[in-house]
Amino acid sequence: MLRGHTRSSVRNRFALSVKSRCMAELKAAHRTHQGKIETLKRVMPEVISTIVLCFRGYCGNQCAKNSYVCSGNKRQAKNFMPANVKVKMVASDQEVLKKCIEMVLGPMALEATKLLTTTPNMCEAVNRVLSSSDPQKCHFLT
Ligand SMILES: [Zn+2]
DSSP states (O other): OHHHHHHHHHHHHHHHHHHHHHHHHHHHHHHHTTTOHHHHHHHHHHHHHHHHHHHTTOOSHHHHHHOSSOOSOHHHHHTTSOTTOOOOOOHHHHHHHHHHHHHHHSHHHHHHTTTSOOOOOHHHHHHHHHHHSOGGGOOTTO
């Protein structure tokens, strides 16, 4: 019971971190490209895979090149990571994470957030995706 509780609160913090990173990327990219949705759609696939790499601990050149908020300096990446959480992901987790990020930065989401007037409820979305995946396979928290 206690374990389950701890697990879900850490998962929540992780979801919040993913959310804040995505929102930061989205806002910065919007500024850089002056809200041009077509441009944003073109650059976001790279940004999405960069965020996945960064959250896996491979912060570096990819971030420097593609990220709008992380310069590839690990210290910066930490701003977006929950404290004391070691993220170890297997391939299926990465897919889940990618899906979560796509909810904010994917083409559909970009259309929906055109004017940044609506903020998708990312945390709930992430939790929904995470809880629908096989918990045995979720290694976010190991
Ligand atoms: Zn990074």
